Amino acid sequence: MMRALHRWSGLLAALLLVVLSLSGAALSLFPAAERLTSPQATATLSVANLAARIEALHPQVEQIRRSPSGRITAYWFENGAPQAAIIDPATGQGISAADPNPFERWLINLHRSLFLDDGGRIVMAAGAAAMLVLALSGAGLVARRAGGWRRWFAPLRGPLAGRLHVEIARVAVAGLLLSSATALWMTASTFDLLPDGPTSPAFLNDASGQTGASVAAMDRLKQTPVAELRSLSFPDPGDAADILSLKTDRGTGYLDQGTGAVLAWSDLTGWQRVSETIYMLHTGQGAATLGLVLGFMALGVPAMAGTGLALWLAGRRGRPRIRGNVAAGHAETILLVGSEGGSSWGFAATLHAALSGAGQTVHAAPMSAFDPARYRQARRVLILAATYGDGDAPASAGGFLDRLQTLSVAPSAPLAVLGFGDRGFAAYCAFAQAVTETAAARGWRQLIPFDTVDRQSPQDFARWGRSLGVAIGIDLVLAHQPVPPAALPLMLLSRRDYGADVQAPTAILRFALPEIALWRRLAGHGFGRFRAGDLLGILPQGASVPRFYSLASGRRDGFIEIVVKKHPGGLCSSQLFGLEPGDTVSAFLRRNPGFHPGRGRAPLILIGAGTGIGPLAGFVRANRRQRPIHLFFGMRHPGSDFLYDAELTGWQREGRLRHLATACSRGRMPRYVQDALREEAAEITRLVARGARVMVCGGRDMAAGVSAALTDILAPAGLTPALLKAQGRYVEDVY
Structure with a gap:
């Protein structure tokens, strides 16, 4: 709502x-501007002195006004014509015309x-x-x-x-x-x-009928500082019944023009004071x-x-329209979605349509809208949750776990949680798992066991749907067809092949930037703006789920570069390895803000092995300000798969790379990247103590070994990888 x-x-x-x-x-x-350009009255200047100075220069003065900024304006007649000027309170003389600013x-x-x-x-x-x-x-x-x-x-x-x-x-x-x-x-x-509205004061005394008293001698005017003045209106000297009108920050008074006596006084009402304060707040x-x-x-x-x-507009494009969405208070099934890029909403739309077709009333909403008090007729709560980064909540699930943990009583409707992720990542469905565990700890009854969908698999989704249908007593068939993302053709410019001698074919593929509209470049949409560490999505022929590769380049480099290892039977890697310069492949961009170096001058410790060098090389390439970067790179053999060998040497010479340590797992003395870390334990501890950020990219086994090595290295300093992760200083991109 x-x-x-x-x-x-x-x-x-x-x-x-x-x-x-x-x-x-x-x-x-x-x-x-008015405050800066207007002469200000001294704290000791009284209204009587100011009025006397102006009256001496302009005997036919009719009114003196002081604006909230302190600007004083006088109005008078001269030769029968009305005149007005901004006044210097120190002299009573006009310093500029009082004509209003037309703009x-x-x-x-x-x-x-x-x-x-x-x-x-x-x-x-x-x-x-x-x-x-x-x-x-x-x-x-x-x-x-x-x-x-x-x-x-x-x-x-x-x-x-x-x-x-x-x-x-x-x-x-x-x-x-x-x-x-x-x-x-x-x-x-x-x-x-x-x-x-203003109130009219009641006159306590009749006017004396006298005229000609000097404003400089009137006690009330002498007692009133100019800083409190709002306006002073002079009487007609030819009308003995006319009076002076004085308005200040405290109220309105009327003075006898012949004696200066106060005939009546009215303080500002509470409403008036509130209104004036509001006027000041609104206008300045x-x-x-x-x-x-x-x-x-x-x-x-x-x-x-x-x-x-x-x-x-992005939401309308990315989130499918869910027809027949019932209000939360009237739905039998509450369907909550936690999505980062929008793909989980496609599955939610399929589930919503299938349940609605089976006669169920369904309300779909983001997980961030979780409010059990509204689910008055709910018989079940279904959660489809993706995971962001290293187990974090996706964008549309912000605050869900906090609200769940504060519930005094668990919802009566049972819960079913389905996680979406990629088994190639260490934190596979970690957020959905956390939702399940937190719900269980709060006593929330499960409808069916926690389950997952790997790489947006329609088969996994259909299998879960059958289990859900059995639990609620309906024949539920979930035939989901993922909507392929909008892709652009990328033309291969060049390729460099490595690893054939060690049975690990690897290639650095460089593509030309695609032609995109100017407004997309200015807005940074798609390929209009990207950095090393973002992800290039490629949908291989014959597949319904894209594969993602970490970018080794940014938009400023003028090309798109990835590092690919050929996997036996790998559909996408095989197609990529079959490309020759001039060939094209359809691809799209996905942001990966959790794996960027960030700003600042704190040192970077980059750790990678094999194709994990891709985004790390991109970080070094973009290091034009010569931030201290220490790179630890693991390979099989320097003569076969030393990726970016020539570039790394050049970047060291240019100051973009401060230190390079390599480890080779093949040969007479095999070493792994974690061994290289242990050999430089003292330097790593010193860098981390100076605020260094650690970034790890590569396979899961390598990342686990690196974490174990750093645990031992940092223990004497009272630090751990877990603590650095909590501080945002240890990030991983593993597969």
């Missing part, structure tokens, strides 16, 4: 909110009413209400994604547009809440919907710095509108 409210409020009011925010941001500059007035009319008077004010009030709804719902969604309010600034993952949208919201949401709420208050006040008048801060936050609205639209 919250997500839908946020989405549609933003889409429907986007253009209006952009106009509101941009005009408001521009208007926030004027109070600050500022234009912006004010645009911001308040779109030049449409009262009807426009109502439209802009609707925009402010939409902004308030967006800010409140957005804050709730950010907290949900981060895993709770206490983790408001927790690190984010996922597509660039999504991360930008949330990062901007984290900073701007407080200002948008304040601006929208105060705008609604001011609109209500404009239409007399609030009891905040009297609080220029706050106005600039709110104006800066308002600039986040166009950025969030753009990223929000990009997210919505």
